[in-house]
Amino acid sequence: MNLSEMSRDELLSFRDEALSRYNDFKAQGLSLNMSRGNPCKEQLELSVSMLDVFDDGDFVSENGIDVRNYGMLDGIPEAKKLFSDMIGVDSDEVIIFGNSSLNAMFWTVQTAFNKGVLGSTPWGKLDKVKFLCPVPGYDRHFKVTEFFGIEMINIPMTAEGPDMDLIEELVAKDESIKGIWCVPQYSNPDGISYSDDTVRRFASLKPAAKDFRIFWDNAYCIHHLTDSPKYILNILDEAKKVGNENIVYIFGSTSKITFPGAGVAVMGASRENVEALKKFLGISIISYDKMNQLRHVKFFESFEHMKDHMKKHMAIIAPKFRLVCDKLSKEIAPLGIGEWTDPEGGYFVSFNALSGCAKRIVKLCSEAGVTLTGAGATFPYGVDPDDRNIRLAPTYPPIEDLEKAMDLFTICVKLASAEKLLGEK
Amino acid sequence: MNLSEMSRDELLSFRDEALSRYNDFKAQGLSLNMSRGNPCKEQLELSVSMLDVFDDGDFVSENGIDVRNYGMLDGIPEAKKLFSDMIGVDSDEVIIFGNSSLNAMFWTVQTAFNKGVLGSTPWGKLDKVKFLCPVPGYDRHFKVTEFFGIEMINIPMTAEGPDMDLIEELVAKDESIKGIWCVPQYSNPDGISYSDDTVRRFASLKPAAKDFRIFWDNAYCIHHLTDSPKYILNILDEAKKVGNENIVYIFGSTSKITFPGAGVAVMGASRENVEALKKFLGISIISYDKMNQLRHVKFFESFEHMKDHMKKHMAIIAPKFRLVCDKLSKEIAPLGIGEWTDPEGGYFVSFNALSGCAKRIVKLCSEAGVTLTGAGATFPYGVDPDDRNIRLAPTYPPIEDLEKAMDLFTICVKLASAEKLLGEK
Numbered sequence: 130m131n132l133s134e135m136s137r138d139e140l141l142s143f144r145d146e147a148l149s150r151y152n153d154f155k156a157q158g159l160s161l162n163m164s165r166g167n168p169c170k171e172q173l174e175l176s177v178s179m180l181d182v183f184d185d186g187d188f189v190s191e192n193g194i195d196v197r198n199y200g201m202l203d204g205i206p207e208a209k210k211l212f213s214d215m216i217g218v219d220s221d222e223v224i225i226f227g228n229s230s231l232n233a234m235f236w237t238v239q240t241a242f243n244k245g246v247l248g249s250t251p252w253g254k255l256d257k258v259k260f261l262c263p264v265p266g267y268d269r270h271f272k273v274t275e276f277f278g279i280e281m282i283n284i285p286m287t288a289e290g291p292d293m294d295l296i297e298e299l300v301a302k303d304e305s306i307k308g309i310w311c312v313p314q315y316s317n318p319d320g321i322s323y324s325d326d327t328v329r330r331f332a333s334l335k336p337a338a339k340d341f342r343i344f345w346d347n348a349y350c351i352h353h354l355t356d357s358p359k360y361i362l363n364i365l366d367e368a369k370k371v372g373n374e375n376i377v378y379i380f381g382s383t384s385k386i387t388f389p390g391a392g393v394a395v396m397g398a399s400r401e402n403v404e405a406l407k408k409f410l411g412i413s414i415i416s417y418d419k420m421n422q423l424r425h426v427k428f429f430e431s432f433e434h435m436k437d438h439m440k441k442h443m444a445i446i447a448p449k450f451r452l453v454c455d456k457l458s459k460e461i462a463p464l465g466i467g468e469w470t471d472p473e474g475g476y477f478v479s480f481n482a483l484s485g486c487a488k489r490i491v492k493l494c495s496e497a498g499v500t501l502t503g504a505g506a507t508f509p510y511g512v513d514p515d516d517r518n519i520r521l522a523p524t525y526p527p528i529e530d531l532e533k534a535m536d537l538f539t540i541c542v543k544l545a546s547a548e549k550l551l552g553e554k
Numbered sequence: 555m556n557l558s559e560m561s562r563d564e565l566l567s568f569r570d571e572a573l574s575r576y577n578d579f580k581a582q583g584l585s586l587n588m589s590r591g592n593p594c595k596e597q598l599e600l601s602v603s604m605l606d607v608f609d610d611g612d613f614v615s616e617n618g619i620d621v622r623n624y625g626m627l628d629g630i631p632e633a634k635k636l637f638s639d640m641i642g643v644d645s646d647e648v649i650i651f652g653n654s655s656l657n658a659m660f661w662t663v664q665t666a667f668n669k670g671v672l673g674s675t676p677w678g679k680l681d682k683v684k685f686l687c688p689v690p691g692y693d694r695h696f697k698v699t700e701f702f703g704i705e706m707i708n709i710p711m712t713a714e715g716p717d718m719d720l721i722e723e724l725v726a727k728d729e730s731i732k733g734i735w736c737v738p739q740y741s742n743p744d745g746i747s748y749s750d751d752t753v754r755r756f757a758s759l760k761p762a763a764k765d766f767r768i769f770w771d772n773a774y775c776i777h778h779l780t781d782s783p784k785y786i787l788n789i790l791d792e793a794k795k796v797g798n799e800n801i802v803y804i805f806g807s808t809s810k811i812t813f814p815g816a817g818v819a820v821m822g823a824s825r826e827n828v829e830a831l832k833k834f835l836g837i838s839i840i841s842y843d844k845m846n847q848l849r850h851v852k853f854f855e856s857f858e859h860m861k862d863h864m865k866k867h868m869a870i871i872a873p874k875f876r877l878v879c880d881k882l883s884k885e886i887a888p889l890g891i892g893e894w895t896d897p898e899g900g901y902f903v904s905f906n907a908l909s910g911c912a913k914r915i916v917k918l919c920s921e922a923g924v925t926l927t928g929a930g931a932t933f934p935y936g937v938d939p940d941d942r943n944i945r946l947a948p949t950y951p952p953i954e955d956l957e958k959a960m961d962l963f964t965i966c967v968k969l970a971s972a973e974k975l976l977g978e979k
Contacts (some may be wrong), residue, residue: 135721165623165624167623167625168623169618173613173620173623175621177608177611180608182603183602183605186602187600195595195598196815197598197813197814197815197816198592198593198598198813198814198818199590199592199809199813199814199815200592200815211766227651227652227653228842228843229839229841231838231839231840232838232839235837235839236837236838239664243701243702243703244701253678270839272837273837273838276668276834276838277668278668317580346649364602384624384840388622388623388845389622389623389624389840390621390622390624390840390841390843390844391621391622391843391844391845391846392625392844404907411658411697412660412697412698412701413655413657413661413698414654414656414657414658414660415694415809415814415815416813416814416815417653418652418653418815418816418843419815419816419848420815420816421585421816421846426867438959475614482814489743501576534793
């Protein structure tokens with residue numbers, strides 16, 4: 130029965146039942162963390178043999194450079210090849226960074242702030258800089274733009290990606306809009322993959338600001354949860370078709386392919402963008418960790434093998450996503466007190482509670498020992514205007530723990546929803 | 555005979571002899587690089603067994619965190635212990651960074667630009683920001699300040715370190731002076747270690763700008779070239795004694811201890827500075843490479859072992875420094891056409907030619923196949939006002955190559971000096 134159709138007495142009884150079960154959980158003294166998209170131990174084990182690749186004593190890159198020494202600022206050639214295949218660009222359209230694509234994005238925004246974009250006025254010299262932020266989105270993107278004092282404008286997501294009508298309208302008329310954050314495949318947190326039409330419209334954007342850039346964080350480009358994955362269109366290819374290839378910066382990493390703290394990050398863009406950025410790269414660093422680049426290349430050998438490797442990840446984590454969605458379908462769907470995505474890839478399940486309930490649910494879970502991503506985190510400035518989105522990260526806990534956490538979560542959703550409908554909270 | 559005391563005929567004959575020998579060299583088609591302070595292959599081999607430390611399958615930090623995953627933004631505890639010992643601070647006075655101390659310095663300046671220092675006005679909001687730059691100095695320091703549009707003021711070096719009278723006078727009266735670049739031990743390129751008096755005067759500085767910071771790049775803290783090394787005074791300890799502990803940011807790395815591209819960088823500062831900086835650290839990165847941190851800790855085990863390890867480096871490179879200084883003593887000293895340091899540590903020999911000769915010497919060497927650091931590079935904006943300083947980096951070439959390179963170098967010094975005295979160039 131839909132909760133909104135219950136009588137007050139039925140609701141009170143439902144609330145009491147939920148509260149009683151909640152208190153039982155609380156007494157168990159759980160301590161589980163579902164706050165971040167961390168791979169689990171079994172996933173980390175998949176790449177451990179990568180640490181043996183230098184047993185052959187060969188540290189020389191294919192261009193003859195010893196990767197243990199300084200040099201090769203933008204990456205060794207074989208890493209450029211492998212990771213350009215991964216993000217769908219040519220090997221002279223990439224820069225290989227350190228262990229963090231977030232750091233590469235931060236650096237790119239910062240460079241625009243200090244030096245502009247292809248000769249434009251440095252963003253730091255402008256009175257106002259704005260970014261479009263599809264919501265819900267990735268909290269760490271928003272923190273970067275917030276750090277630089279960039280005004281963030283929420284853009285609603287649809288099943289096909291961000292609202293392109295609104296984006297086209299805004300960028301055409303407002304020259305202070307300099308960028309947009311996108312996670313185009315298996316978006317964080319909704320798990321939405323942008324439709325072909327959405328990608329083409331992004332590729333064809335004609336912003337008033339010539340230094341507008343799409344920050345295309347393709348973090349989950351090969352992070353599928355099904356055997357028949359759908360790939361999004363290649364935005365750089367589409368942009369080239371319409372002579373707009375400077376519009377996009379593409380990012381990716383192996384953080385959720387090999388090791389979250391010790392992977393390799395990559396950026397792809399038009400040759401003109403890459404050449405311009407490379408001029409500033411050497412100011413902040415002499416070279417990135419090329420040993421780790423070669424370690425990855427020796428381990429994977431080819432992009433095909435990398436995709437095979439991802440099937441092993443899928444085998445470990447797909448059952449966890451299934452469990453989350455099954456629990457929600459069974460416990461929440463019949464009550465009409467929440468909506469969610471059933472993602473085909475990525476790292477999250479995005480749950481939308483009744484309006485005004487997200488913070489309460491996260492707090493209830495926390496008080497019973499299960500840490501979720503903070504409510505509001507998926508919105509700029511941490512403010513979810515409807516207080517309803519909660520990002521669930523199923524990958525890290527063992528499946529037994531995840532089951533307990535989801536049992537608790539569904540009870541908290543029920544309790545908070547009943548309280549809300551009763552006008553109590 | 556001193557070249558300046560020669561008659562014109564003697565000079566002409568000297569010049570012709572040097573030119574003839576120079577042309578012989580040119581005909582050999584050399585191709586040697588002495589431009590950067592790169593360790594040589596034998597040095598890189600010293601740390602290769604570090605790659606086996608995870609054969610035990612143990613990836614757990616002493617606080618129970620799996621270093622392969624996200625987290626531990628400011629470093630794992632055992633790395634904090636090891637590297638705080640290295641730079642002489644307590645283990646809660648450090649941040650462990652990625653593979654590059656330059657990157658840590660860049661980030662620190664950038665954070666001051668965007669967020670100020672302990673609540674001060676962000677440097678980016680000020681009309682003018684200036685840095686003091688002891689010269690000759692490290693080119694990459696100067697590139698960082700130049701990137702941010704910081705005006706750089708040359709400070710002469712003395713045998714005890716930078717001219718402290720001048721520094722004290724300038725910082726006391728000019729609030730726009732926000733920092734100074736220092737390489738206090740075995741300075742780059744002079745190899746000068748700051749005297750106790752210099753360190754104490756730095757520690758006691760009372761700048762007009764409350765957000766003035768000493769960027770204390772202790773890159774060569776244990777990089778000795780003698781068996782009885784002298785350590786400089788600990789600046790943070792000295793600053794604490796006079797209640798001035800927020801004045802300094804200390805940097806170091808293992809780039810020239812383990813691997814230049816795959817080492818670990820560290821920053822040390824007062825707890826107040828460290829806590830303030832940590833608030834911003836997580837904006838630009840989720841975590842640094844903790845696997846590499848643990849790799850280093852497992853390999854070294856203690857700071858004492860690290861110092862033992864440095865003796866192996868010394869055994870490889872000290873003979874190269876000796877060769878450089880011997881060649882200069884034999885070929886240049888009697889002619890009075892150059893001065894240099896005989897460093898007790900670090901990575902460079904700083905050679906001062908006759909005024910107006912440095913560019914010519916570097917060009918002559920380059921045209922005969924030996925690449926040196928560009929003349930002027932050791933000064934802000936690449937401008938050596940006297941055009942006399944040349945940084946020699948002896949570590950990388952095999953000693954046979956180094957001998958050839960130094961033979962060529964001394965010939966080029968002779969040729970350029972004779973040309974100069976003849977009024978030809």
